[in-house]
Amino acid sequence: MLDKSLKLLKYLPPELAHTITIQTLKYLKFNFDKTDENNLAQHILGLDFPNPIGLAAGFDKNAEVIKSMFTLGFGFVEIGTVTPNPQKGNSKPRIFRLDEDLGVINSLGFNNKGSKKVKKNLLKLKNNLLQNKIIGINLGKNRSSINSIDDYLSGMETLGDLSSYIAINISSPNTQGLRDLQLRGNIENLIKKIIKKREEIESINRKPILIKISPDLNEDQLRDIALIALANNIDGLILTNTTTNRPDYLLSKNKIFKGGLSGKPLFSISNEILRKMYNLTNGQIILIGVGGIESGSDCYEKIKSGASLIQLYTALTYNGPSLISKIKNELSDLIKTDGYKSITEVIGKSV
Numbered sequence: 001m002l003d004k005s006l007k008l009l010k011y012l013p014p015e016l017a018h019t020i021t022i023q024t025l026k027y028l029k030f031n032f033d034k035t036d037e038n039n040l041a042q043h044i045l046g047l048d049f050p051n052p053i054g055l056a057a058g059f060d061k062n063a064e065v066i067k068s069m070f071t072l073g074f075g076f077v078e079i080g081t082v083t084p085n086p087q088k089g090n091s092k093p094r095i096f097r098l099d100e101d102l103g104v105i106n107s108l109g110f111n112n113k114g115s116k117k118v119k120k121n122l123l124k125l126k127n128n129l130l131q132n133k134i135i136g137i138n139l140g141k142n143r144s145s146i147n148s149i150d151d152y153l154s155g156m157e158t159l160g161d162l163s164s165y166i167a168i169n170i171s172s173p174n175t176q177g178l179r180d181l182q183l184r185g186n187i188e189n190l191i192k193k194i195i196k197k198r199e200e201i202e203s204i205n206r207k208p209i210l211i212k213i214s215p216d217l218n219e220d221q222l223r224d225i226a227l228i229a230l231a232n233n234i235d236g237l238i239l240t241n242t243t244t245n246r247p248d249y250l251l252s253k254n255k256i257f258k259g260g261l262s263g264k265p266l267f268s269i270s271n272e273i274l275r276k277m278y279n280l281t282n283g284q285i286i287l288i289g290v291g292g293i294e295s296g297s298d299c300y301e302k303i304k305s306g307a308s309l310i311q312l313y314t315a316l317t318y319n320g321p322s323l324i325s326k327i328k329n330e331l332s333d334l335i336k337t338d339g340y341k342s343i344t345e346v347i348g349k350s351v
């Protein structure tokens with residue numbers, strides 16, 4: 001029923017459809033009873049993941065529908081991107097469907113209600129229902145901020161202790177200059193300050209820190225990031241954000257719009273980055289694979305390419321919420337069929 005009504009939303013402009021989805025999900029009846037297959041469970045990053053499927057950042061920017069997303073079956077939910085101050089983002093329209101390609105282009109530019117409001121929303125959820133749930137908080141910088149690094153540190157101060165892990169987003173293409181933070185000197189400086197801040201604040205001392213990067217980096221840039229992440233004990237990397245590239249095979253006329261491309265066309269692009277990063281880090285850092293996942297076998301491929309966990313967003317808008325249970329069943333079956341006991345044995349198998 002929910003699936004059918006949410007599918008009808010494709011006839012509305014995409015941003016309006018998203019707003020209606022969020023409003024609808026707020027009133028979903030909660031039911032966390034379903035347990036996942038044992039072969040999907042993992043203890044990594046100091047956390048117990050019941051299954052490896054996470055909601056990618058951008059869907060629940062303001063922590064408004066976390067409970068509903070767990071009801072749909074996600075093993076973890078990443079909220080955000082959250083900036084210190086509220087901001088409206090870029091001018092509309094700024095989300096475009098590429099129906100023929102099963103993709104989306106967005107140029108939102110971190111529209112969000114700011115870290116204080118998000119903190120309030122998270123505090124409201126602090127009841128028994130969410131006690132064992134894994135919630136990542138994805139942090140960004142305000143468009144107008146003068147010192148970008150201070151924005152990430154401020155996000156850690158305001159929201160860090162309410163998170164299970166902290167994701168540092170330096171890869172969205174819609175905030176000018178943001179992706180430059182991925183370059184050698186900049187990322188080293190950023191990471192050192194973030195790690196220092198974590199040491200300073202006792203309540204976030206043990207929280208894992210993950211960096212989310214772009215699929216549009218070259219080999220040298222990937223190597224730099226791998227070395228810096230290893231040298232500074234970064235817990236994980238999230239691979240990848242959306243791409244500003246437009247593969248030749250795109251069919252939709254909407255491919256002309258500016259912004260970050262997600263969904264099916266991003267699948268092989270982000271997988272390549274994942275495989276390279278798994279090699280560059282010798283499998284020593286947890287990798288979260290994200291980009292174009294729409295089935296259990298897509299997840300399986302990401303995991304074989306080096307991901308310990310995966311996330312998705314765009315396929316949810318094309319397939320509806322029943323996608324998550326379907327993916328989990330398919331993935332669990334694939335693991336069994338290939339003779340593995342657990343997902344852990346599959347990680348990096350094809351690299």
Ligand SMILES: Cc1cc2nc3c(=O)[nH]c(=O)nc-3n(C[C@H](O)[C@H](O)[C@H](O)COP(=O)(O)O)c2cc1C
Binds near residue numbers: 058106108169312
């Ligand atoms: C409409 C939209 C908004 C997004 N907003 C964010 C965001 O705020 N922060 C972020 O790190 N990634 C954001 N993303 C990127 C996703 O988290 C994800 O990395 C990307 O879409 C690839 O996954 P997918 O192909 O499953 O959608 C956004 C994606 C979409 C489609």
